[in-house]
Amino acid sequence: MLLLLPVLIPVVGGLTVGLGAFRGRLIRSIFVEAVTLATSALLAWLIVNGQGMTLHALRLTENLTIVFHIDGLTRVFSGLIAFLWPLATLYAFEYMEHESRESTFFAYYLMSYGVTVGIALSANLFTLYAFYELLTLITLPLVLHKMDATSNRAGRMYLYYSISGAALAFIGMIFVLTYATNPSTAFIYGGVINSARVAGNKDLLLAVFLMSFMGFGVKAAIFPLHHWLPTVSVAPTPVTALLHAVAVVKAGAFAIIRLIYYSFGTHFLRGTWAQYAAMALAMFTIVYGSAMAVKEQHFKRRLAYSTVSNLSYVVFGATLMTPAGLAGSLTHMLFHGVMKITLFFCAGAVLVQTEREYVQDLRGFGRVMPFTFGVFTVAAMALVGVAPLAGFISKWNLATAAASSGQGLAYVGVGALIVSAILTAVYLFTVVVTAQFMPLNASSAALAGRKLDPGWRMKLPLAVLTVAIVALGVWSVPLVQFLLRVASGLY
Amino acid sequence: MRGNMILPLMAFLPMAGAIACYLIGRISKGARNVAVFAVCAVDLAMAAGLFAAVVGGRSAEFCWDGFCGMGLHLKLDGFRAVYALIAGLMWFMTHGLFAPVYFESHYRNRNRYYLFTLLTLGATNGVFLSASLYTTFIFFEIMSLTSYAWVAHDEKEAAMRAAQTYLAVAIIGGMVTLMGLFMLYHRVGTLEIDEIYIACGKVTDKGPLYLVAALIAIGFAAKAGAYPLHIWLPKAHPVAPAPASALLSGILTKTGVFGLLVVSADILPADAAWGRAVLIFGVITMFVGALLALFSVDLKRTLACSSMSQIGFILVGIAMSNLLGHHGGLAAHGALLHMVNHSLIKLVLFMAAGAVYMRLHKLNLNEIRGFGRGKPVLHFAFLMGYLGIIGMPLWNGFVSKSLIHESILEYVEILRESGGAWIPYKVVEMLFLFTGGMTAAYMIKLYVAIFWEKNDPETQKRFDAMGKTPFPAALALGLSGLILPVLGVFSNRLMQGVAGLMQGFMRSEGPKEVLNYFSRANLIGAAESLLIGAALYVFVVRGLLTQRQKDGRRVYVDRWPTWLDLEGLVYRPLLERVLPTCFGMICEVLNHLADWATALLGTCGTALARLMDNLFNAKAFNAVGTFFARIMDEGIDTLVLGLWHGVFGRRHKREAATVGNRFTYACGRLFDRIAAFLNRTLRRKHPIEANFVAAFAAGWDEMRANLRRISWSVSFGLLLMCVGLYIVFAYLLM
Secondary structure (H helix, E strand, O other): EEEEHHHHHHHHHHHHHHHOOOOOHOOOOOOOEEEEEHHHHHHHHHHOOOOOOOEEEEEEOOOEEEEEOHHHHHHHHHHHHHHHHHHHHHHHHHHHHOOOHHHHHHHHHEEOOOHHHHHHHOEEEEHHHHHHHHHHHHHHHHHHHHHHHHHHHHHHHHHHHHHHHHHHHHHHHHHHHHHEEEOOOOOOOOEEHHHHHHHOHHHHHHHHHHHHHHHOOOOOOOOOOOHHHHHHHHHHHHHHHHHHHHHHHHHHHHHHHHHHHHHHHHHHHHHHHHHHHHHHHHHHHHHHHHHHHHHHOOOHHHHHHHHHHHHHHHHHHHHOOOOHHHHHHHHHHHHHHHHHHHHHHHHHHHHHHHOOOOOOHHHOHHHHHHHHHHHHHHHHHHHHOOOOOOOHHHHHHHHHHHHHHHHHHHHHHHHHHHHHHHHHHHHHHHHHHHHHHHOOOOOOHHHHOOOOOOHHHHHHHHHHHHHHHHHHHHHHHHHHHHHHHHHHHOO | OEEEOHHHHHHHHHHHHHHHHHHHHHHHHHHHHHHHHHHHHHHHHHHHHHHHHHHHHOOEEEEOOOOOOOOOOEEEOOOHHHHHHHHHHHHHHHHEEEEHHHHOOOOOOOHHHHHHHHHHHHHHHHHEEEEEHHHHHHHHHHHHOHHHHOOOOOOOOOHHHHHHHHHHHHHHHHHHHHHHHHHHHHHOEEEEHHHHHHHHOOOOOOOHHHHHHHHHHHHHHHOOOOOOHHHHHHHHHHHHHHHHHHHHHHHHHHHHHHHHHHHHHHHHHOOOHHHHHHHHHHHHHHHHHHHHHHHHHHHHHHHHHHHHHHHHHHHHHHHHHHHOOOOOOOOHHHHHHHHHHHHHHHHHHHHHHHHHHHHHHEEEEHHOOOOOOOOHHHHHHHHHHHHHOOOOOOOHHHHHHHHHHHHHHHHHHHHHHOOOOHHHOOOHHHHHHHHHHHHHHHHHHHHHHHOOOOOOHHHHHHHHHHHOOOOHHHHHHHHHHHHHHHHOHHHHHHHHHHHHHHHHHOOOOOOOOOOOOHHHHHHHHHHHHHHHHHHHHHHHHOOEEEEOOOOOOEOOOOOOOOOOOHHHHHHHHHHHHHHHHHHHHOOOHHHHHHHHHHHHHHHHHHHHHHHHOOOOOOOHHHHHHHHHHHHHHHHHHOOOOOOHHHHHHHHHOOOOOOOOHHHHHHHHHHHHHHHHHHHHHOOOOOOOOOHHHHHHHHHHHHHHHHHHHHHHHHHHHHHHHHHHHHHHHHHHOO
C-alpha cells in the first residue's frame, strides 16, 4: 500500500487546493510545500528501503494491470523528482505572486507531482502508458495558464503532439503484449520479447519499436517531433523549469529507456537497423537542438532548445544499448535535470524582476542581479561541460560509453557531442558575457545601481542547486557507480 | 586523498583566497590589497619550499581518487617545481607588488579582477603540477575561462572583441583537445602522463597516435599562441591590464607549451615526423611573430608579437629535440631554458610597459617616446629585459638561444654525414639567426624610442615632471630585472642546474658532455644575430618604418596592411557568416518542413471549401464545403501528428467583421439603450462609451471559436484513441 501513497498524496492535496480550501496565500503555500515535502520524504524513504516492493493496484483484464514497483531505474528517476519538486515549489511561491490564479496553478502543479511519481513507479508498460497520458492532460492547464492566444496555441500544440505520440506508443504496447513470453507488459531487465514468436516478423516488430520510440520520443523532444517544446516555454517559469526541462521530458526519456531495456530488450534490438535509426535521430537532434539554441534570441526559448539537445544526449546513451551507455544516459538525465532547472530558474528570476525576455536585453545584468547571474554562470559552465562541474562528468561518461560500444555509428556520436559542446558554449557564454562583462543598455539605464535579485524563496533553491552542481561534479564516483549497477540490471 | 597535501594546497589555496579577497574587497579596498599580497606571498613561499625540496632530491605526489570522476593526480618533480616557482614569482611580482600601484587611480571592477586573477593562479599551479592529462585538462579549462576576465576587463569595444576571440579560441581549442584526450584514453587506457609514455611506446601502429597527438596539440598550441592559432594573442595583450598581460604572455602561454611537451615527449617521443611538423609551425610562428613585432608601433602589441615569436623559438627547440632523438639533450635544454627565460623576461618587459601605461594611458610609440628619460629604475628594468631577449651574452636569453641554435647545427651535421637532405635545416638555421636579428631590431626600436629619443618639448617637459615609479612597483621592476643578468652571468652553474632539474620532463638525459655556454661558436652566433639586428634597425626601421615630418621630426608609422589579418580574413567570416548562414538555412528548412507541409494541405482543404462557397453560394453547398474542409483537417491531424496548427495558428483567416446573431444583437441593443439612458441621467460626467452590440457579437464569435477548437482537439484525441482501440481489438480477437 505504501507505494500508492506518493501517487495519491499529491493528487489529493492538489484537489484540496483546487477546490478552494484555502483563502490565504500563506496557509496555502505552507500546505502545498508540506504536501510536497511529505511526498518527497516518503519517496526518499522508499528509494532507500523499498527495493523490490511491488503493489498490484488494479486488474483491468487478465493482461492489463496497474502495478507499481521499485527497481533501480525507479529509484533514479524518483530520486531526481523528489529532490527537485520541493525546490521548484518553493521557487514557484514567489514567482506566482506575479501571476494570476495561483490556486489553480498550485492544484495542477501538485497533482502533476503525483502523476510523475506514478510514471516512475510503474511496473509495466500499461501502467506507464496510463500515467504518461495522464501527465499530458494534467499539465495542459499549466501550459494554458496565461490564457492568452499564445498560450492557447502552445497548449494545443502540446496536446496534439503528446496525444499522437502516446497513440504511437500505444501500438508498441500492444505488440509487446502480443510477442511477450508470457503475455504481460511487465518490465524485466533484458526485455520480455519471446524470440520464438518473433521469428519471421522481426522487421515488423522493429518497425513497431521505432514507432513507439518515436511515440515516447515526442516527450523527449526528438527531431522531428520536438517543435512543441520551445513553444510551450510561454508557460510560467516554474512549469518550464520543472516540467518541461525535467519531469515531463525526462518521463519521455525514462519511457524510452524502459522500452529499450525492459520491454523490447537490448538483446533483441542491438545491431539492428532500428537501433541505428534511433541512434541517428538522437545524434542529429543533439547537434540540431544546439544549433537552434544558438540561433534563438529569446532567453527561455534558447534554454528550451538546449533542452531539446540535451534530452537527446540521454536518448543517445540509451540507444547505445550497453550498460555503460545506459549509465551515461542516466547520469546525464540526473545532471542535466539539476543544471537546466537552475538555468531556467535564473531566466525566470530575470523575467519576474525585470521583464526582460531577450538575450540582448540582459547587457550588464550581472551587476544588477549579481546572485542570479553568479548562479547562472556556474550552471552554464556546468552545462557546457567545464570540469570539474557536473556536466563534464556525464558527457565524459556518455562519450566513453559510445567509444567502447564498438559500433561505428557511435563514434560519430562522440563527434556530435563535441560539436554540440562547442555550440553549447556559444549559446550559454553569450548570455554570461552579455550579462557579466558588458555595460547596461540604454533602455535599462534606470536599473543602474539597483539590486534586483529575487527574494529568499527563489534564492534558496538556486543556492541548493548550485551546491549540488559542484558537489555532483567533484564527488560523482559513488553515484556513477550506483548508476552503473542499475544499468547492469543489478537492482 | 593521499600524498603530500602541499600540492593540492598550491591549487586550491589561491582559489579559496580568491573568494576571501573578493568578500573582503566588498568591505575595504585597502584590506583587499593586503589580502591579495598575502595570498601571493604564501603561494610563492610554498612554491619556494617545494623547489627547495626538489633541489634537495625529494619528490612528492598527491592523489585524490574519484575527484571529478577519474581522480586528481598531482606530482612534484624538477620541471613542475621550477614552473610552480616561476608562477608564484610572477604572481607575486605583478599582483603582490606591482598591481596595487598600477590600479591606483582609474580602474573599475578591481574586485572582480582580483577574484579571477587568484582563481587563475590556482588553476595555473594545478596545470603545472598535474601528473595526469585529465587533471591537466580540468585545470586548463578553468584557467582558460577565468583568464577571460583579464582580457575583457576594460569592457570597451576593442577589449570585448579581443575577449570574444580569446574565448572562442580557448573553447574550440579546449574541445578539440578533449576529443584528442578522449581518443587517447580509448586507445591506451590511461591518461597518467608517465603511463602514457610507457603505453605509447608499446603501440606499433603509430597512425592513429598522430591524429590523437594533433588533436591534443591543437588546444595547447592555441593557448601557447602558435601560428595559425595565435590570433588571440596580439589582440588580447594590449587590451588587458599590464600585470595581466605579463601573466598571459609569461605564464599562460607556457601552460600551452606544457601540453605540447607532453605530446612531444610522451605520446610521440623522438618521433621525426612529429618533430618536422612542430618545426614547420615553430619556424612560421617565430618568423611571423617577429615580423609583426617589427611593424608594430604599439608598445604592448610589439611585446605580444614578440611573445609569439619567442614561443616559436621554444617550438623549434622542442622540434629539434624530437628530431635528434637520443642526441636531443642540447635541444631539450634549450627549449626548457627558453621557456624559463621568456617567462622572466616578459615579466620585466610587460611591467615596464605597465609603468608607462599607468601614467600616460597611451601605448603608441609616437606618443610615449621619451617617457623613460630620467627614470633609472624603469630604465634599468627595461634594459635588462631588452638585453635578455635579444640574446646578449651575459644575459639569460643568450644561453637558451645558443643551445637551440647549436642543436640545429648539430642536426645539419648529422644529416650531412649520413647524406640526408640537410638544406632545409640549414635554411631553418639561417631563419633562426635572422629572426634573432629581427628580435634585436624591434627591441632596439622600443628602447631607443622610449629611453633616448625626445618627444616634442612641451610633452617632454610634462614627462620629465612625472615622478619616478612609486615604491612597491619599482621594487618589483628592479628585482625582476636583476634576476636576468644574474642568471646570465652565472649561467654555467645556475642555468645548467635548472635545465638539469627540468630535463626529466622531456624524457631527456641532457647533453652528453659538460658544456661551456660561453664557447666561441656560441659567441659568434650571438654576434651574427646582433649584427643582423643592428643592420635591420638602421636600414629597415630607420629607413622604411619611420617618416620624417615637415617639422623634421621622425615618426614611427605602421606599414603593416591591416587587412592581412588571419582572423579578419578567414576565421571570423567563416564562423560568423559562412557557417551560420549554411546551418541557419538548413535549420530553418528542417524546422518548418512539417509545418509547411501541413499548411499546404490545410490550405488546400480550406481553398476547396471556399471555392465551393463561391461557386454555388448556397446553404446546402456551404455545408458540403465545411464537411470537406473538416475531412481534410482531420486527415491532416492524423497524418502529421498534430502539426495542423500551422493552418490556423500562423495564417489567420480573413477577418470578417463580427456580426453575431439575433440574440446577441437583441442583448446588445438592450444594453446600449440602458447605457444611453444612464449616460443621459446618472453618468453624465463619465459617459459609458462601449458599443455593446459589437462587444456581444465579438464575444459570441470568440466563444464559438473556442468551442470549435475544443471540440476539434477532443475529437482528435478520441480519433487516435479509436485507432488504438481498433488495433487492441484486432489483436485480442486474433
